[in-house]
Amino acid sequence: MGRVVRNLFVAGCVLLWLIPLYLLVVNALTPSTEYEGRPDWTFQGFDLVDNVRTAWTEAGIGDSFQASLLYAAVCGLVAVLVAAMAAFAVVVLPIPRPAFWFWLIYSGTLFPLQMFLAPLFGLYADANLYDTRLGLMLVYVAWAVPFAFFLIRNQMTTMPPELTEAALIDGASFGRIFWRIHVPLMRAGLGAAFLFQFTAVWNDLLLGITLSRSADVQPVMAALTTLNNAYSSSGPPVILAGALVVSAPTLLLFLVFRGLFLRGITASTR
Amino acid sequence: MRAHMRARMRAHMTEIATPAPASAPAEAKPRRVRRRVPHRTPHQAVRPSARLGGPLAALPWALPAFAFVGVLLVYPFFRSVYGSFFEDDGFTSRFTGIDNYTRLADDPVFGRSLLNTLMWVAGTLLLPVLLGLLIAVATHRMRFGGIAQMVIVLPFAISAAATAVLWNFMLTSDGAVNQFLRGVGLDSWAQTWLLEWPQNTLALIVAGTWQATGINVVLFAIGLRVIPRDTVEAAELDGASGWRMFRYITLPQLRAVTVVVVGMAVVNSLKAFDLIWILTKGGPSRSSETLALTMYREAFRLFHVGYGSAIALVLSVIVVASSWAYLRRQMPDTGWARG
Numbered sequence: 001m002g003r004v005v006r007n008l009f010v011a012g013c014v015l016l017w018l019i020p021l022y023l024l025v026v027n028a029l030t031p032s033t034e035y036e037g038r039p040d041w042t043f044q045g046f047d048l049v050d051n052v053r054t055a056w057t058e059a060g061i062g063d064s065f066q067a068s069l070l071y072a073a074v075c076g077l078v079a080v081l082v083a084a085m086a087a088f089a090v091v092v093l094p095i096p097r098p099a100f101w102f103w104l105i106y107s108g109t110l111f112p113l114q115m116f117l118a119p120l121f122g123l124y125a126d127a128n129l130y131d132t133r134l135g136l137m138l139v140y141v142a143w144a145v146p147f148a149f150f151l152i153r154n155q156m157t158t159m160p161p162e163l164t165e166a167a168l169i170d171g172a173s174f175g176r177i178f179w180r181i182h183v184p185l186m187r188a189g190l191g192a193a194f195l196f197q198f199t200a201v202w203n204d205l206l207l208g209i210t211l212s213r214s215a216d217v218q219p220v221m222a223a224l225t226t227l228n229n230a231y232s233s234s235g236p237p238v239i240l241a242g243a244l245v246v247s248a249p250t251l252l253l254f255l256v257f258r259g260l261f262l263r264g265i266t267a268s269t270r
Numbered sequence: 271m272r273a274h275m276r277a278r279m280r281a282h283m284t285e286i287a288t289p290a291p292a293s294a295p296a297e298a299k300p301r302r303v304r305r306r307v308p309h310r311t312p313h314q315a316v317r318p319s320a321r322l323g324g325p326l327a328a329l330p331w332a333l334p335a336f337a338f339v340g341v342l343l344v345y346p347f348f349r350s351v352y353g354s355f356f357e358d359d360g361f362t363s364r365f366t367g368i369d370n371y372t373r374l375a376d377d378p379v380f381g382r383s384l385l386n387t388l389m390w391v392a393g394t395l396l397l398p399v400l401l402g403l404l405i406a407v408a409t410h411r412m413r414f415g416g417i418a419q420m421v422i423v424l425p426f427a428i429s430a431a432a433t434a435v436l437w438n439f440m441l442t443s444d445g446a447v448n449q450f451l452r453g454v455g456l457d458s459w460a461q462t463w464l465l466e467w468p469q470n471t472l473a474l475i476v477a478g479t480w481q482a483t484g485i486n487v488v489l490f491a492i493g494l495r496v497i498p499r500d501t502v503e504a505a506e507l508d509g510a511s512g513w514r515m516f517r518y519i520t521l522p523q524l525r526a527v528t529v530v531v532v533g534m535a536v537v538n539s540l541k542a543f544d545l546i547w548i549l550t551k552g553g554p555s556r557s558s559e560t561l562a563l564t565m566y567r568e569a570f571r572l573f574h575v576g577y578g579s580a581i582a583l584v585l586s587v588i589v590v591a592s593s594w595a596y597l598r599r600q601m602p603d604t605g606w607a608r609g
Contacts, residue, residue, distance in 0.1 A: 002512060006408045010418050013405055017422050020480060023446050024436050039439065039446040086335035093328035105335055108343045110597070112541045112589055114565040114582040118353060118575050119346035142342035145335050174327065203429035205544045210570060221431040225548055228435045236439050243432040254427035265485065266492055 028240040035237050051241035055227060059234065060215045061242050064223035067133065068202055069249070071219060075137055076198040079144035080152070080190055086145070087153040088178050092164055102153070108146030117210050124211055131212045136219065139207055144197040151196065151264060155189035156182065192264035195257055199250050220246045354579035363576065370580035379556050380581070383564040386471050387540065387585075390560055391592070393475035394482070394539035399531055401479065402486025407520065409487070410494045419491060423484030430481065434548035437477035438464075441549070464550050467557035474546055474558060481545075482538065486531050493527030494520070533596020540589050561585040 023039060030040050031047035032054065056062040086105060090098045120139065121130070129135030159182065167177045183190070201219075208219035215223070227234065227242050254261055354370055356363040374380045405422060409415030425433060440446045441463040448460040463473040497520065505519045543562045546552060552559035552567060559567065561581055569578025590597070 006412070010405065010408050010412065010415070013401075014418050014421050017425070017480065020436055020440060021424070023440070027439065038444055039449055041446075082334045082338060085331045089328040089331035093331060095328035095332060101332060101336070104344065105339050107347075108339050110590065110593075111347065111586045112562060112582065113543075114562055114569075114578075115350050115586050116343055116346040117566070118569045118579055118582070119349035120342065121570070122349075123342075123346065138338075139342055142338040145338050146343075149335065174331070178331075199427075203431065203544075205429075205431050205547070206566070210566075221429055221544070224431050224435060228438060228548055239435055240439060243435040247428045247432045250429065251424075251427045262488060265488060 024240055024244065027237055028244050030237045032235045032237040035235050039236070047237070048241060048244075051237050052245055054234070054238045055242035055245060059223065059227040059230075059238070059242060061220065061223045061227065061245060063216045064218050064220040065246070067216060067218070068220035070133070071137055071140055072198045072202040072249075075140035075144055075201050076194045079141050079148050079197050080194045082141065083145050083148035083193065084152050084183070084186070084190060085178070086149050087156050088174075088182060091153055091156040092161070092177075092182070093174065105146050105149050108143065109150065113143075113206050117206070121210060129211075131214055131217050133217055136208065136212055136217065139211060140201045140204070143204075143207065144200060147200070148193040148197050151193045152186065152189055155186055159185060188260065188263065191257075192260045195253060195260055196264050199253065202250055350579045350582055353576055354583050356576040358575040360573045360575055366576070370577050373577065374580060374584065379559070380564060382467075382557060383559045383561055386558060387560040387562075387588070389468070389471050390475060390478075390539045390542060391536055393472070394478070394535050395532065397475060397479040398482040398486055399535050402483045402531065403490050403524075403528075405483070406487045406490030406494060407516065410491065419484075419487050422487055425481045426484040428481065430542070430544035431548055433477065433481045434545045437480070437545075438549055441473050441477070464558075465554055470550055470554075470558040474549060477549065478539070478542060478545055482535065486535060489527055489531050489534075490524065493524045497523045529595055533593045537589055537593045537596075540585065540592065561588070 023041070026043055027035075027040055028051060029046055029048050030044040030051075032051055034044055056065070086101075089095050090101055095101060124130040124135050127135075129138070163181055163185075164177055167181055172180070203221060204219060205221040205225065208222040209225070212218050212222070218226075224242055224246050228239055353363075355365060355367060357366045357369065358364075405419070409418050412418070428436075438445075443462050443465070445463075447463065451457070451460040461469065464470045501519060501523065502515075505515055510519060540560075541562060542560065543566070546558060546560060546563055547566070550558045552563040556564075556567070562585060565578045565581040565585060568574040568581060
């Protein structure tokens with residue numbers, strides 16, 4: 001009896017979770033000319049390529065896709081490097097008052113973005129960084145550093161200090177110790193931090209719509225929003241195809257590096 | 271038992287860094303001599319007076335992070351606090367003291383927004399967290415349970431924006447949900463989900479649940495896996511099963527994970543922006559706004575920058591207050607935190 005209820009419950013949940021995904025795929029495949037104003041529950045054709053092409057070129061997802069790929073990859077890498085160096089300073093090296101510096105950096109993930117937006121907008125307008133790729137990349141790095149720092153710091157505290165001490169006695173410099181000992185030993189942790197920050201930057205909407213405007217600067221989620229606002233004119237198949245395209249990179253990363261993702265989640269909860 | 275579990279959860283973090291004195295009594299003595307310097311924690315390899323550089327040697331390593339975070343996050347934070355005492359339309363600003371805050375009290379939009387925010391928090395505890403717990407327990411040690419968890423965690427890899435676009439397709443008046451309800455003869459259940467309060471906020475919470483439950487399932491599943499077998503077996507010997515097992519063994523053992531899940535879920539629900547912005551833009555007539563939306567609309571659509579900053583500060587206080595238990599857990603090694 002209990003077992004039956006449990007199985008039914010799990011099956012029901014799985015079904016509920018699959019239906020939206022199923023509808024997403026089915027309707028993204030429907031040829032946009034044959035869409036009749038209501039959702040299709042069965043496959044009507046296989047026109048994904050055309051729908052994607054429409055979303056990609058006419059709705060400007062393509063430009064934003066490339067821009068976001070640049071933002072996510074570069075900012076993810078820079079943030080992880082910057083965060084790893086800071087974690088090295090706080091955990092391994094004798095920086096005075098490490099707790100103060102920890103909370104200074106960590107506060108960046110704590111507060112809602114709304115707390116930073118208005119002054120950032122003013123700052124960017126003054127510095128001519130508004131609506132530039134450089135401006136967005138700078139703020140993405142700053143936004144990604146705190147959580148990457150948190151993940152990397154947690155992992156770095158598990159490394160035995162004897163390693164560093166031995167290397168110091170052998171006459172290695174801090175730089176050498178960092179690059180030759182900590183970076184190689186923490187490959188998995190750094191990878192997890194990069195995946196997280198890549199995903200975070202890729203999925204960002206709020207910073208994108210606040211600090212940029214033009215099509216070749218806006219990140220991809222902002223472009224998707226613009227496309228969605230033209231719901232009736234461009235038609236659901238094209239919009240859903242756009243949603244599918246912008247989800248592909250993170251979905252792919254998640255499926256390929258599932259272990260690393262889960263490891264990052266576990267580390268973030270300890 | 272709780273301590274036992276925590277110790278197991280953290281075992282991988284601490285076993286290398288600080289070997290238990292009991293297991294290595296021979297080493298305890300020389301270690302103590304080396305660690306006399308108060309500034310040095312077990313993790314720090316180099317003493318302040320070490321041969322390379324002195325206390326400032328670490329600074330260049332931390333400088334890039336401090337520069338990024340300081341200029342682009344910490345400075346704007348304090349500038350926001352400062353700006354919340356001004357009436358500012360983006361061009362001219364005038365000091366008005368705590369006017370922005372007193373205005374909040376009798377602004378009906380803010381009241382509705384606060385109510386919606388509370389609905390989001392309550393809904394998040396009720397749906398993604400409770401459902402996540404139930405699914406994790408139900409799929410634990412179940413055949414194909416891993417696959418079921420995988421399906422439910424899949425939307426986690428999709429952005430909130432894409433989720434919103436998909437759910438717009440589901441929830442719009444001639445969308446898939448209404449079509450389904452009419453198809454099975456529940457015509458009276460079909461409604462304009464996104465156009466009336468309160469069902470627009472409730473519909474948004476359901477859409478959020480679809481995306482956010484998976485991660486909680488994963489976290490609870492991790493918690494379930496580290497429950498010691500002996501405890502479960504001992505309870506079984508004592509005749510516990512079903513509900514009693516869940517209530518008196520599983521649930522107490524999950525307490526540590528629950529703090530994390532609740533903390534993360536509540537913070538995320540307070541920060542939720544993308545989903546609501548794309549699905550309803552906070553409307554119609556601002557009825558589905560939460561504080562995150564209200565701040566954005568006031569500051570960037572209506573150019574009430576100071577008023578927006580005041581709302582942002584209220585939201586920040588709520589975020590920090592509601593995640594306090596979770597934050598304290600983030601820093602369990604308090605010796606280090608005291609610096």
